[in-house]
Amino acid sequence: MGENYMSMKAVAKTQPGYGNFELINLPIPNEPSDHEVLIEIKSVGVCGTDLSIYKWTETVAKEYNPSFPLIPGHEFAGVVKKVGKKVINFKVGDKVAVNPHISCGKCQFCKNGSQNICQHRPILGCHANGGLTQYVKVREQNVFRLPDHLPIYLGSLAEPMxxxxxxxxxxxxxxxxxxxxxxxxxxxxxxxxxxxxxxxxxxxxxxxxxxxxxxxxxxxxxxxxxxxxxxxxxxxxxxxxxxxxxxxxxxxxxxxxxxxxxxxxxxxxxxxxxxxxxxxxxxxxxxxxxxxxxxxxxCRAYNLATWPITMELMGRSIEELKLIVTHRKTISEFAEAIELLITRESLKVVIEPHKM
Ligand SMILES: [Zn+2]
Ligand SMILES: [Zn+2]
The missing domain is CATH 3.40.50.720 (NAD(P)-binding Rossmann-like Domain)
Structure with a gap:
């Protein structure tokens, strides 16, 4: 196995301040643990939050306080590559989207189904590494199966939807x-x-x-x-x-x-x-x-119970969803994606990290 085989490309914010987004190489995440899923990322939506991370606004610096390098991207979807030993709901090859809010599951809000209010809830792509890369490992309860007939590049719309x-x-x-x-x-x-x-x-x-x-x-x-x-x-x-x-x-x-x-x-x-x-x-x-x-x-984000409803809705809205994605870019074109967002020439820019 050559070095390329084991490493993946990622867009990372390398230090605080305006800009500082770089294309870097990182090791592919290792074996998923019992309840985790390794996903090959096929679709990442770039949005206003990513732009705020790029600009490093005061709110972002205060709210997220991440360690660097930080991989942005909280809207992502892909194909299951590996599953942990105890994962029963997913198999290799499934098309999936990820709920990036890692809620604690223990507080009163999580227990009442309002995971969106959880105070101990890192968001992938904001507080912790997200999806603007080629592979990601996520706990199974945050993974949702996309409709089979949905073109995978539309999968990252599950988050804003x-x-x-x-x-x-x-x-x-x-x-x-x-x-x-x-x-x-x-x-x-x-x-x-x-x-x-x-x-x-x-x-x-x-x-x-x-x-x-x-x-x-x-x-x-x-x-x-x-x-x-x-x-x-x-x-x-x-x-x-x-x-x-x-x-x-x-x-x-x-x-x-x-x-x-x-x-x-x-x-x-x-x-x-x-x-x-x-x-x-x-x-x-x-x-x-x-x-x-x-x-x-x-109305803050969504809860775990929202996602199955989203998946059903996406399955019957494919032609409409195609109108939302106005640009498709490779991971090395991330700077153009940011630029399209700044000029508002785009509606949704999707990055496809496995297309070169
Ligand atoms: Zn977003
Ligand atoms: Zn909680």
């Missing part, structure tokens, strides 16, 4: 026919797929001039798209959904103004599901919430 599926679940008790999604990024557009599959009759996506291409994709997914820089939101809502309010609003942009807009356009008694993370605190007029009994519902 789970965010959308969880947000939908958070508002499922409301009687909802119309949804407005504020923000035309990956989660926003995956929210379109989730809402339509759940039977929402009208789905509208709000974006900016810079989102032109993304708003087109939203329309291909069956949504009504509105550029809020050139169109009047309330008039557009009246025209397309018959009233200036939506039953539910999914806030997937995470800015002060988008959160305020979301509160304004949800119906009295309606809910705003927040999936975007505002980088600074926002000044909300609470009377708007009190007088009209509107609710703001925080």
């Amino acid at each position: 789970s965010v959308a599926v969880h947000a939908l679940k958070r508002v499922e008790n409301d009687k909802n026919n119309t949804a407005v999604i504020v923000g035309a990024g990956t989660v926003g557009l995956l929210q379109v797929i989730a809402c339509r599959a759940a039977g929402y009759q009208k789905v509208m996506v709000l974006g900016l001039n810079v989102d032109k291409g993304r708003l087109k994709i939203a329309e291909s997914l069956g949504a009504i798209s509105i550029n809020i820089e050139t169109q009047d939101v309330f008039a557009a809502m009246k025209q397309h959904i018959g009233m200036p309010y939506a039953d539910v609003v999914f806030e997937a942009a995470g800015t002060n103004s988008s959160i305020k807009l979301s509160i304004d356009i949800v119906k009295p008694t309606g809910s705003v599901a927040l999936t975007g993370i505002a980088s600074s605190s926002t000044d909300i007029e609470t009377t708007k919430l009190v007088f009209a009994e509107k609710s703001i519902i925080g």
Whole structure:
């Protein structure tokens, strides 16, 4: 066996500070232990969190505090290469996606099924090594089988799709026919797929001039798209959904103004599901919430129970998912992937680490 045979390529953040992403060689992880699975990674989604790690924002430095080199990438999928002795749910060759949140399983939140609130929960690709490499070893309970007929490059969408599926679940008790999604990024557009599959009759996506291409994709997914820089939101809502309010609003942009807009356009008694993370605190007029009994519902990532629902949804949304991935890159083209994210020319960039 030559040296190449035993080593794998990985994109790694080699030290703190802006940039510092390098392509390095690391040993392939050794034998999986009893309850672990070794995965050959075929698809890694690059997202805003990876960009924050690249830029090394204050929040990232404080929140993650990783050791270096850190392999980023929390959206990944691949094919099972080896299984530990006690693994019964997976076999070599299975197509799988990974839930990167390694929740403790012991705290009150984990025990109640809210693993997303667990306080002892390293995230692969953020606190610990993630998927922007060729092989990864993961404990079996974080691995989920992808639909057989799903092209594997789409597999990494399971992670952001789970965010959308969880947000939908958070508002499922409301009687909802119309949804407005504020923000035309990956989660926003995956929210379109989730809402339509759940039977929402009208789905509208709000974006900016810079989102032109993304708003087109939203329309291909069956949504009504509105550029809020050139169109009047309330008039557009009246025209397309018959009233200036939506039953539910999914806030997937995470800015002060988008959160305020979301509160304004949800119906009295309606809910705003927040999936975007505002980088600074926002000044909300609470009377708007009190007088009209509107609710703001925080939606954080997903739980273990979310993933099987995601897998089923992905299995019947393959053509839609193909519209979300706008670029496919090799691992040595990671710098171009970052650049595409910075310029917002892409929707989702997927890196395929085994293609050279
Ligand atoms: Zn992500
Ligand atoms: Zn826990």
